[in-house]
Amino acid sequence: MKTLTKYPIEPLSCWPKAKELRAKYYQDYATARERGGLRWTGGAWAFDAIPAGLGEDVHPLTGEPYGASIAHDRKFSLECMEAAERVGFARDLCSYMRNYWGSILLNKYAFGGEFPKPDFIWQSHICCSHAKWYQVASQLEGGIPMYCVDVSVGPYESLTEGKLEYLVAQMHDGIRWLEKTTGRTYDDEKLIDAVYNECRSTSLWAEICCLNKHTPAPLDEKTMYSLYVLATLQKSSKAVADFYEELRDEVRDRVQRGIGSAEYEQCRIITDTQPPWAFLDVFRYLQNTYGCVSIGSLYTFGLCGIFEVKEDDTWGPRTTPQQKGIQIKTRDEALRILADWNLSRPEWQHFYSHELKSAMLMRMVKEWKVDGVLLHYNRGCEGLSLGIAENKLALQKAGIPVTPFEGNMGDWRDFDRTRTLARVEAFMESLRVERIEPSMQGA
Amino acid sequence: MFEPFRHWYEHRHEYAREWKSRTSGKVVGCFCTYEPEEILYAAELLPLRVYGSHQPSSVTEPHVFGMYCPWTRDVLAQGLLGKYTYLNGITISQSCLHFRQCFTSWQKHVPCEFSYYLPMPHGIQSPHGRKFFTEELKKFKQALEKWVGREITTGELHEGIEVMNENRRLLTQLYELRKAEDPPLTGQEALWVVASAQMTDKRDHNQALKELLPKLVDRKLDREPGVRLMLIGSENDDVEFMEMTETLGATFVVDENCVGTRYFWGEVDSERFEDPLEAIAARYLERPACPAKDWPELSRWPHIERLARDWRVQGAVLMQQKFCDPHELDMFTVKKRLEEMGIRTLFLEFDVTTPVGQFRTRVEAFLEMLRSEDLFAEELL
Numbered sequence: 001m002k003t004l005t006k007y008p009i010e011p012l013s014c015w016p017k018a019k020e021l022r023a024k025y026y027q028d029y030a031t032a033r034e035r036g037g038l039r040w041t042g043g044a045w046a047f048d049a050i051p052a053g054l055g056e057d058v059h060p061l062t063g064e065p066y067g068a069s070i071a072h073d074r075k076f077s078l079e080c081m082e083a084a085e086r087v088g089f090a091r092d093l094c095s096y097m098r099n100y101w102g103s104i105l106l107n108k109y110a111f112g113g114e115f116p117k118p119d120f121i122w123q124s125h126i127c128c129s130h131a132k133w134y135q136v137a138s139q140l141e142g143g144i145p146m147y148c149v150d151v152s153v154g155p156y157e158s159l160t161e162g163k164l165e166y167l168v169a170q171m172h173d174g175i176r177w178l179e180k181t182t183g184r185t186y187d188d189e190k191l192i193d194a195v196y197n198e199c200r201s202t203s204l205w206a207e208i209c210c211l212n213k214h215t216p217a218p219l220d221e222k223t224m225y226s227l228y229v230l231a232t233l234q235k236s237s238k239a240v241a242d243f244y245e246e247l248r249d250e251v252r253d254r255v256q257r258g259i260g261s262a263e264y265e266q267c268r269i270i271t272d273t274q275p276p277w278a279f280l281d282v283f284r285y286l287q288n289t290y291g292c293v294s295i296g297s298l299y300t301f302g303l304c305g306i307f308e309v310k311e312d313d314t315w316g317p318r319t320t321p322q323q324k325g326i327q328i329k330t331r332d333e334a335l336r337i338l339a340d341w342n343l344s345r346p347e348w349q350h351f352y353s354h355e356l357k358s359a360m361l362m363r364m365v366k367e368w369k370v371d372g373v374l375l376h377y378n379r380g381c382e383g384l385s386l387g388i389a390e391n392k393l394a395l396q397k398a399g400i401p402v403t404p405f406e407g408n409m410g411d412w413r414d415f416d417r418t419r420t421l422a423r424v425e426a427f428m429e430s431l432r433v434e435r436i437e438p439s440m441q442g443a
Numbered sequence: 444m445f446e447p448f449r450h451w452y453e454h455r456h457e458y459a460r461e462w463k464s465r466t467s468g469k470v471v472g473c474f475c476t477y478e479p480e481e482i483l484y485a486a487e488l489l490p491l492r493v494y495g496s497h498q499p500s501s502v503t504e505p506h507v508f509g510m511y512c513p514w515t516r517d518v519l520a521q522g523l524l525g526k527y528t529y530l531n532g533i534t535i536s537q538s539c540l541h542f543r544q545c546f547t548s549w550q551k552h553v554p555c556e557f558s559y560y561l562p563m564p565h566g567i568q569s570p571h572g573r574k575f576f577t578e579e580l581k582k583f584k585q586a587l588e589k590w591v592g593r594e595i596t597t598g599e600l601h602e603g604i605e606v607m608n609e610n611r612r613l614l615t616q617l618y619e620l621r622k623a624e625d626p627p628l629t630g631q632e633a634l635w636v637v638a639s640a641q642m643t644d645k646r647d648h649n650q651a652l653k654e655l656l657p658k659l660v661d662r663k664l665d666r667e668p669g670v671r672l673m674l675i676g677s678e679n680d681d682v683e684f685m686e687m688t689e690t691l692g693a694t695f696v697v698d699e700n701c702v703g704t705r706y707f708w709g710e711v712d713s714e715r716f717e718d719p720l721e722a723i724a725a726r727y728l729e730r731p732a733c734p735a736k737d738w739p740e741l742s743r744w745p746h747i748e749r750l751a752r753d754w755r756v757q758g759a760v761l762m763q764q765k766f767c768d769p770h771e772l773d774m775f776t777v778k779k780r781l782e783e784m785g786i787r788t789l790f791l792e793f794d795v796t797t798p799v800g801q802f803r804t805r806v807e808a809f810l811e812m813l814r815s816e817d818l819f820a821e822e823l824l
Contacts, residue, residue: 087775088774088775088778089771089775090771090774092510092765092766092768092771093768093771093772094768125565125566125738127540128539128540128735128768128769129768129772131565131738131739132734132735132738132768132769132772132773133772134739135738135739135741135772136772136775136776138739139776146739147739148566148738148739149566150564150565150566150569150572152537152562152564152565153562153564153575154560154562160578162574162575162578162579163562163575165574165575166564166571166572166574166575169571169574170566170569170571173569173570173571351540351543352543352547352560353547353560354544354547354548354551355547355551377508377510379510382510382511382540382541382766382768383540385508385510386540386543386544387544387547387548388508389504389505389506389507389508390506390544390547390548390551393505393506
């Protein structure tokens with residue numbers, strides 16, 4: 001009879017701090033004006049290090065995690081989506097965006113009270129919906145000043161000086177625009193600190209993801225969702241960078257002591273993109289029923305984690321400017337580093353070719369010792385679903401077990417839980433992963 | 444009168460094969476309307492826009508997730524079905540996500556001698572876009588030179604510009620005729636002309652246009668023009684839909700879509716810049732924008748507003764390929780502003796095939812509504 005290895009598990013001691021940081025972020029945004037501060041909104045990929053130069057009392061609300069927070073609350077999410085649909089927006093548009101617009105239209109903030117109107121919009125654009133999201137948001141709010149940096153210059157492997165300069169020139173203009181729009185004097189020292197923080201936080205997150213190469217995985221993906229999100233909120237904040245340092249130390253300690261994320265780890269999988277936020281219990285079901293641990297995804301790793309290929313040809317955290325001993329002295333140097341750093345983000349690469357995404361998924365399968373891949377055909381996000389069918393074909397061709405499931409990250413009406421469970425159960429069978437029975441549970 | 448254009452539209456593959464055999468030249472498939480055809484002409488290549496077939500096909504199912512636009516799936520299907528085997532090369536100037544997916548799948552599964560992804564900026568309103576795009580056009584030119592095995596001279600670039608500009612001027616003249624109280628051509632006929640411009644050698648097309656335009660001066664259609672309609676939205680080469688609508692007592696007098704005015708509007712101004720590549724870059728950045736690139740301002744709107752006013756449009760058909768996010772994002776504002784101008788709108792969502800019967804009912808109701816408004820207006824007077 002098969003006996004499973006039972007791994008010790010324990011809760012993360014820094015977990016309450018992660019929750020506290022997230023709650024404070026949303027509270028700070030809502031109450032910024034009461035303290036004489038400013039509010040801005042934009043995407044999770046916006047260069048938040050740049051508005052940081054306006055002062056410490058300038059608080060962001062990043063749209064994607066806000067849309068995901070709404071998605072987790074099915075009742076409010078339905079109200080938001082229906083509000084957006086009532087004024088004429090199509091149901092197949094980005095579901096984060098529709099949740100966000102609905103929140104404006106209903107004038108209800110997901111964390112209580114009225115929707116806090118931003119003072120300005122600060123965005124970057126790689127997906128077709130990015131700038132358009134806030135073009136509409138500005139209109140719905142009666143006209144909010146908006147600035148957006150075009151980052152769609154092609155994959156990092158083909159970066160040239162001209163492409164980098166295109167971004168940096170837009171960033172310089174953006175700073176002048178921020179000064180004019182807010183009436184504030186820009187502080188380059190604050191920008192430089194924010195750039196250091198962003199490089200530190202996003203490299204640390206990549207390092208944390210790399211610790212999951214160990215068996216048992218010290219973190220499971222459902223837990224990671226609550227941790228990676230901090231970088232999507234404000235990757236350039238010192239608090240986030242400091243937290244990731246603490247988290248990295250704790251996860252490293254878990255690896256050294258053999259602490260797992262689940263008692264049984266029969267099977268390791270990865271996913272590719274955003275999950276259906278209203279149905280995260282699917283991950284717990286897989287874990288508890290099959291000992292199947294999702295150890296991450298290109299999304300959780302590469303949305304904000306910045307990696308580089310190390311000498312042994314494996315992925316590791318990108319070496320930060322401070323680790324290289326680079327002293328940033330000027331605004332231009334800070335912006336150049338910021339542009340280059342962001343352009344190497346894994347999740348930006350596959351906007352140009354499905355082959356780049358397939359290669360990254362295959363790398364993860366190999367280095368993280370993965371048994372199979374779950375691909376979310378996500379009706380809520382055309383950007384990260386781009387090329388997904390080709391990814392499936394490429395993984396299959398490489399002999400990697402893969403199964404797709406269809407859903408929507410932010411619109412629960414598009415997700416069929418029963419069918420999805422049936423599909424993942426069939427996938428477990430195809431991987432020859434048996435349900436955990438009491439008789440299999442060792443000491 | 445429109446037979447040559449209709450013939451080219453309906454027999455595009457035969458035309459391309461015949462062109463190759465006549466010139467021993469190479470043909471490059473273009474996937475969007477932002478490809479700088481001037482440079483392809485300068486390299487003595489024939490740029491042809493890859494169109495779909497309006498026939499249902501399942502060959503793209505393994506390659507494209509179902510939530511992507513039917514137009515791009517239809518285009519990819521043509522490659523997978525071997526309809527474009529005569530293409531020597533393919534290129535895309537960075538377009539919407541849907542077309543990028545179509546292009547990269549084509550690259551992988553329908554390989555050809557030359558393929559090039561031109562990173563055209565999305566930030567077309569940024570003052571830095573021109574410098575960046577000019578640099579990218581230089582690289583594109585170099586890649587073409589390497590492929591064709593010779594240098595592309597400045598003189599040839601100017602010739603390429605002139606070929607394209609002449610076509611734009613002639614198409615603009617054609618559209619100007621549609622301003623008339625009684626337009627001398629239908630929207631369907633205009634569509635044959637403008638769509639075929641993207642499937643033929645512009646020199647052939649220019650010649651045919653030069654022969655056509657004088658004939659139109661005194662032409663009178665054998666029917667009343669009826670309601671003056673404008674077509675706004677994403678791609679449309681659906682001649683069947685145009686015909687159906689125009690048999691119901693209406694005429695499409697102008698359009699704002701990427702087969703029509705967004706494709707040909709605005710010339711390359713070689714006088715403005717010493718470097719012809721910079722002049723080309725400026726034209727593509729400044730032409731009426733695709734919604735995917737139109738931010739932070741909605742710069743499309745002044746173009747739409749001008750066309751609607753100058754062509755005295757009474758109603759607008761807002762047509763959109765299903766799942767086209769950039770257009771879905773703009774429709775909200777475009778519809779609102781048109782209606783503020785007093786122009787009623789009808790929104791239609793298109794798929795690969797057109798449900799002519801269903802659309803007929805909706806178009807009839809729309810036209811009846813517009814006509815009844817006219818009736819009441821007269822009674823009040």
